[in-house]
Amino acid sequence: MLKVEKIHHIAVICADYERSKQFYCHTLGFQLLAEHYRAERQSWKADLAINGNYQIELFSFPHPPARPTQPEACGLRHLAFSVRDLDLAVTQLAAAGVKYEAIRVDPYTEKRFTFFNDPDGLPLELYEESE
Structure with a gap:
C-alpha cells in the first residue's frame, strides 16, 4: 500500500x-x-x-471551461477551510461582498459551517473548529 x-x-x-x-x-x-x-x-x-x-x-x-454543475459534479466537490470564529468569518466575507449560505450544523460533529464561492464559482466551505 x-x-x-x-x-x-x-x-x-x-x-x-x-x-x-x-x-x-x-x-x-x-x-x-x-x-x-x-x-x-x-x-x-x-x-x-x-x-x-x-x-x-x-x-x-x-x-478555461466552466465548471459543469454546482456543486455535485464528479470529482472535487469543494474545498473546506478551518476557522475558529465562524460568526466573525462570515462578517468579514459579507464586508468583502462575498455571499454565503446560511450557517448550518454538521449532524455528525455538531460543528458549524457555511458554503460560499470563489470568483469562478468553485464551492468553498468555512468549518468552525476550536483548538
Whole structure:
C-alpha cells in the first residue's frame, strides 16, 4: 500500500488571475509565496499559503471551461477551510461582498459551517473548529 503522508497542495484554475489572486490573498488571507508567468502557456502560477503552510496553486489559462454543475459534479466537490470564529468569518466575507449560505450544523460533529464561492464559482466551505 502506498503511504501518503499528507496533502501537499490543491491546484485551482481561475478565469481571471488578478481577481482570484485578490480574492484568495485579500479576502481569505492566503499569503503569496511565489508567482510565475509561464509565457509558453500564457499562464500564471501562484503558490499560496496559510500560516506558512503551502496549500494552493492558483493557475490561469486562456479560456478555461466552466465548471459543469454546482456543486455535485464528479470529482472535487469543494474545498473546506478551518476557522475558529465562524460568526466573525462570515462578517468579514459579507464586508468583502462575498455571499454565503446560511450557517448550518454538521449532524455528525455538531460543528458549524457555511458554503460560499470563489470568483469562478468553485464551492468553498468555512468549518468552525476550536483548538
